[in-house]
Amino acid sequence: MQVKLTRRDALKLAAIGGGVVFASRLSTTRILAADDFFFVQLSDTHWGFDDPVANPDPRASLQSAVSAIASLSQVPDFVVFTGDLTHKTDDGAVRRKRMAEFKEFIRPLSALRMIFLPGEHDAAADQGAAFKENFGVTHQSFDHKGIHFVTLDNVSDPKGLVGEEQIAWLAADLKPIDRAQPVAIFTHRPLWDLKPDWDWFTGDGAKVIALLSPFQAATVFYGHIHQENRHVTGNVTHISARSALYPLPAPGAQPKKAPLPWDAAAKDHGIGWRSVEAAMSGIKTEEHPTV
Numbered sequence: 001m002q003v004k005l006t007r008r009d010a011l012k013l014a015a016i017g018g019g020v021v022f023a024s025r026l027s028t029t030r031i032l033a034a035d036d037f038f039f040v041q042l043s044d045t046h047w048g049f050d051d052p053v054a055n056p057d058p059r060a061s062l063q064s065a066v067s068a069i070a071s072l073s074q075v076p077d078f079v080v081f082t083g084d085l086t087h088k089t090d091d092g093a094v095r096r097k098r099m100a101e102f103k104e105f106i107r108p109l110s111a112l113r114m115i116f117l118p119g120e121h122d123a124a125a126d127q128g129a130a131f132k133e134n135f136g137v138t139h140q141s142f143d144h145k146g147i148h149f150v151t152l153d154n155v156s157d158p159k160g161l162v163g164e165e166q167i168a169w170l171a172a173d174l175k176p177i178d179r180a181q182p183v184a185i186f187t188h189r190p191l192w193d194l195k196p197d198w199d200w201f202t203g204d205g206a207k208v209i210a211l212l213s214p215f216q217a218a219t220v221f222y223g224h225i226h227q228e229n230r231h232v233t234g235n236v237t238h239i240s241a242r243s244a245l246y247p248l249p250a251p252g253a254q255p256k257k258a259p260l261p262w263d264a265a266a267k268d269h270g271i272g273w274r275s276v277e278a279a280m281s282g283i284k285t286e287e288h289p290t291v
Helices: 007-014 058-071 092-105 129-135 164-174 205-212
Strands: 026-029 037-042 079-082 114-117 140-144 147-151 183-186 218-222 230-233 236-240 272-279 282-289
Touching: 037 058, 058 092, 058 272, 079 218, 092 129, 147 164, 164 205, 183 205
Parallel strands: 037 079, 079 114, 147 183, 183 218, 218 236
Antiparallel strands: 026 282, 037 272, 140 147, 230 236, 272 282
C-alpha cells in the first residue's frame, strides 16, 4: 500500500489559503501490519500560541494542515494528535476556552476517527482535568489490523512521569500480546533521555522501554520537540513529529530552547503533519510540510 496524493488532491490543496508544500521525505521502519492501512499524526498544534517572530499567522498554518488532511482522497484509518493541542495558560477558564475553540477548529476532520493525547501545555497545570473534560481518557489501548496501539500520558504529572499506576496498567495490557505482534506507542514526551536539560525526556521512560523491549517490533511516535528525530533502543524505534505551528532547534544547537524565527523566504518552515502507512512490507512515514 502506498498513500499517494492524486491530481484531485493537488488541485484541492492548491486552493487552500497559505498553500501546502508536499516535498515530503519517506522513511521506512520494520514494524509490520496484517492488512494495509494508514493513519495521520498531527502534533503540537498549540492553539492560543501568539508569537509573530516564530509564526506571523499560526491560524493559517494550522488551517493548512487541517485542510490538507480533510482533502485527502484516501481516508486515513484515524488521526492521532500527540499532545499540546493548546498553548499553556495558568488560567483554567482560558484553558477550557482554548480547548473548546480547538475542537471547533478541527471540525472538518469530525468524520474521521480522532485520538487525542495531552501535552504538558494541556495537562500539567491541572493534572489533566480540563483535557479529560474535553477529550476523554489520557491513556488507552486498541488493536487495529494486526497492530496493538497504546497511548500513554507522560505529561499530566508535572514532573513528566508516566507513573507507577499507569506503568502497571501498561504491563497488564501488554502481557497477553504475542511478542511477535507489532506494537505502536503514542506519547507526547520522548521516552528516552534526548536532552533532559531542555525537558526532552520522561523520568521513568526507561521502565516503559523495558516493557516494550521483548517485542520483535515496537515503535514509539511522539511530539514535544517540534522536529523530526529518530532513535533506536534495542527493538524499540522512537520517531518524533514536527509541530504544526513552529519548530524548535536541534538538541544543543543553541544555548536555550526557544522557537526558531520565521523565515518568510523559506519553502519549508519546519512545520507540518505526518502520514504513516502500515503494510506487510513495513511502516513508511511521510512528512508533509506546511506553510
